[in-house]
Amino acid sequence: xxxxxxxxxxxxxxxxxxxxxxxxxxxxxKELVNSYDYVIDRDADEGxxxxxxxxxxxxxxxxxxxxxxxxxxxxxxxxxxIISWARENAIESRHLLAERGFSTLNKIHNQxxxxxxxxxxxxxxxxxxxxxxxxxxxxxxxxxxxxxYQLIRFGQQIERFDLILRLYGEIEMVTVDIDVINTxxxxxxxxxxxxxxxxxxxxxxxxxxxxxxDRVILKDVCATKLTQSQGQ
Amino acid sequence: MIEPISPEYQKFYDIxxxxxxxxxxxFKEFLExxxxxxxxxxxxxxxxxxxxxxxxPRIIPKQEFDHLEAGIIQRVKALNAFLNDxxxxxxxxxxxxxxxxxxxxxxxxxxxxMGVNPPKGIRTHISGIDLVKDAVSGDWVILEDNLRVPSxxxxxxxxxxxxxxxxPEFFEQMKISKIKQYGEQLKAAMDYVNTxxxxxxxxxxxxxxxxxxxxxxxxxxxxxxxxxxxLIVENDEVFLCSYNxxxxxxxxxxxxxxxxxxxxxxxxxxxxxGVRGLARAYxxxxxxxxxxxxxxxxxxKGIYYFVPQMVKYYLxxxxxxxxxxxxxxxxxxxREYILANIDKLVIKDVAEAGGYGVLFGNRLxxxxxAEIIEMILEEPRRWIAQEVxxxxxxxxMMEGGIVPRKxxxxxxxxxxxxxxxxxxxxxxxxxxxxxxxxxxxxGGGFKDTWVVEL
Numbered sequence: 001x002x003x004x005x006x007x008x009x010x011x012x013x014x015x016x017x018x019x020x021x022x023x024x025x026x027x028x029x030k031e032l033v034n035s036y037d038y039v040i041d042r043d044a045d046e047g048x049x050x051x052x053x054x055x056x057x058x059x060x061x062x063x064x065x066x067x068x069x070x071x072x073x074x075x076x077x078x079x080x081x082i083i084s085w086a087r088e089n090a091i092e093s094r095h096l097l098a099e100r101g102f103s104t105l106n107k108i109h110n111q112x113x114x115x116x117x118x119x120x121x122x123x124x125x126x127x128x129x130x131x132x133x134x135x136x137x138x139x140x141x142x143x144x145x146x147x148x149y150q151l152i153r154f155g156q157q158i159e160r161f162d163l164i165l166r167l168y169g170e171i172e173m174v175t176v177d178i179d180v181i182n183t184x185x186x187x188x189x190x191x192x193x194x195x196x197x198x199x200x201x202x203x204x205x206x207x208x209x210x211x212x213x214d215r216v217i218l219k220d221v222c223a224t225k226l227t228q229s230q231g232q
Numbered sequence: 233m234i235e236p237i238s239p240e241y242q243k244f245y246d247i248x249x250x251x252x253x254x255x256x257x258x259f260k261e262f263l264e265x266x267x268x269x270x271x272x273x274x275x276x277x278x279x280x281x282x283x284x285x286x287x288x289p290r291i292i293p294k295q296e297f298d299h300l301e302a303g304i305i306q307r308v309k310a311l312n313a314f315l316n317d318x319x320x321x322x323x324x325x326x327x328x329x330x331x332x333x334x335x336x337x338x339x340x341x342x343x344x345x346m347g348v349n350p351p352k353g354i355r356t357h358i359s360g361i362d363l364v365k366d367a368v369s370g371d372w373v374i375l376e377d378n379l380r381v382p383s384x385x386x387x388x389x390x391x392x393x394x395x396x397x398x399x400p401e402f403f404e405q406m407k408i409s410k411i412k413q414y415g416e417q418l419k420a421a422m423d424y425v426n427t428x429x430x431x432x433x434x435x436x437x438x439x440x441x442x443x444x445x446x447x448x449x450x451x452x453x454x455x456x457x458x459x460x461x462x463l464i465v466e467n468d469e470v471f472l473c474s475y476n477x478x479x480x481x482x483x484x485x486x487x488x489x490x491x492x493x494x495x496x497x498x499x500x501x502x503x504x505x506g507v508r509g510l511a512r513a514y515x516x517x518x519x520x521x522x523x524x525x526x527x528x529x530x531x532x533k534g535i536y537y538f539v540p541q542m543v544k545y546y547l548x549x550x551x552x553x554x555x556x557x558x559x560x561x562x563x564x565x566x567r568e569y570i571l572a573n574i575d576k577l578v579i580k581d582v583a584e585a586g587g588y589g590v591l592f593g594n595r596l597x598x599x600x601x602a603e604i605i606e607m608i609l610e611e612p613r614r615w616i617a618q619e620v621x622x623x624x625x626x627x628x629m630m631e632g633g634i635v636p637r638k639x640x641x642x643x644x645x646x647x648x649x650x651x652x653x654x655x656x657x658x659x660x661x662x663x664x665x666x667x668x669x670x671x672x673x674x675g676g677g678f679k680d681t682w683v684v685e686l
Binding site: 011096106 | 430458
């Protein structure tokens with residue numbers, strides 16, 4: 001193995017979570033913009049229904065306030081919070097990230113922090129959605145450290161499936177696409193055991209899905225080997 | 233006093249007058265967008281802060297830099313020889329050049345490492361030598377040698393690229409030495425001492441002031457960035473725990489944490505950021521630790537006094553660069569001078585770094601001065617005194633104009649198969665007028681340093 005291709009457990013976890021949070025931010029922003037129209041046109045409670053699917057209770061006065069709550073709300077998991085988590089993970093793995101992708105994310109973060117006291121408009125959010133897509137696009141084209149990119153992609157896919165299940169309850173969509181995860185995971189770890197969807201119980205499957213990372217990033221194996229050898 | 237304008241500086245200003253100066257704020261935006269940070273801890277709080285940058289570079293004529301380069305290489309070679317000697321036969325002590333008390337009482341001297349020799353005999357792999365330009369004599373003067381974990385090199389490397397992108401005019405019309413080879417040189421130095429395995433940059437983590445730099449250096453050297461808990465030691469060998477469960481042997485570690493935190497088995501038992509057993513692996517010769525363990529004895533402020541003598545002793549050469557005039561209270565003659573002239577001197581606590589523990593005699597109240605004198609008499613080894621060097625200010629763009637600010641230069645030296653000095657360096661400037669403390673940890677800013685040939 002040559003230098004530079006080795007990825008530590010900590011860095012791998014950062015890349016994985018970076019992929020998850022950018023995907024989560026992009027999806028939630030799209031959902032916010034869609035629901036903004038529904039709040040105006042269909043039902044003022046559409047925004048509450050969206051967040052209820054995620055187990056979050058939010059209150060708002062009107063459509064613009066709904067956006068503000070979605071981006072800056074004090075519950076865990078506002079868009080600002082998700083971007084901040086993505087940035088934290090990017091900071092700790094930036095040695096493997098394309099600079100332009102990192103700076104795009106950091107600019108989104110700075111823009112959100114600077115905009116805390118201002119109204120949020122759908123066009124602001126559409127710009128951030130474009131930038132999130134840009135970030136993930138940059139990594140797919142510029143990152144020359146393949147496994148680093150695969151870890152991001154792996155996180156992205158897990159998050160995608162997680163959100164499909166939580167927001168739409170579409171286990172069939174996940175069943176059809178599950179091999180996307182298996183393919184990436186096998187590239188990342190040759191000892192990976194593929195997964196299948198064997199249940200229609202979504203909460204149960206979500207727990208299973210969120211633990212698949214432990215089959216790829218083996219955070220305890222190295223330390224365990226050490227303990228065993230010291231005990232001999 | 234601002235340094236007189238050299239023809240090289242004049243050329244810069246001639247070009248600067250004709251470039252689009254409205255682009256200057258772009259550098260601040262660039263540093264913020266890229267989170268090029270030198271973080272601070274204030275009152276126990278972590279403050280994420282981009283490193284203030286001033287667009288006007290320090291310009292050093294090539295001929296002048298050649299002289300500096302020769303002097304710095306000479307100095308680092310002598311310091312490396314000193315470390316090899318002090319951890320082996322201690323000839324320099326036995327021959328009475330450096331008093332034994334100064335070595336034995338140096339806080340960073342580790343007698344338990346006597347006889348432990350690093351791969352290829354190199355201990356000062358990466359040094360940061362701090363200099364100022366004396367406004368009275370016009371000479372460069374060495375203020376400090378940093379042989380443990382000198383930081384800062386990533387900032388001029390990062391900004392140089394932005395400067396080239398924003399103002400190519402300077403780089404097209406001036407002959408400015410390139411610095412981008414630093415990454416290759418550092419990698420070559422890691423490879424040179426590597427005992428077989430990966431090159432690793434060991435970071436204390438995200439909340440270290442210079443975390444940006446750790447990440448940057450790993451990137452430009454293709455090394456693996458690791459936290460302490462990513463590494464394990466087994467049978468006196470160091471391994472990286474790869475995410476897929478493999479253990480990969482590590483041959484060289486560029487550690488960015490002090491000895492105290494490096495290995496809880498050997499040093500501070502409470503350290504959560506080190507690698508248990510690393511010191512054992514180092515002793516066994518199974519891993520190169522860059523910089524070596526125990527280097528602090530050579531950049532001790534008291535030992536600094538003896539570096540010119542080291543040059544003569546080990547290299548049989550006259551020192552090319554001089555120290556700031558320094559007095560050791562340990563010597564009776566010096567002590568008397570210090571006590572009589574304390575109001576004109578800078579008093580430094582040898583145990584402190586980063587601009588802390590520096591006292592200007594003329595700013596002390598009579599009570600504080602009396603207190604310091606008492607401390608000097610009680611613990612002469614703990615203090616040094618230096619003449620105040622009136623070093624040049626550099627022009628800085630702030631407060632809506634160009635103002636003078638005190639500035640130093642940190643030159644970076646890589647000791648691999650060859651010893652090389654980066655053809656630039658980090659120029660640090662103080663934020664306030666008349667402030668002599670330019671350290672980044674004191675809130676100072678930075679400039680790029682251009683070595684220019686006409």
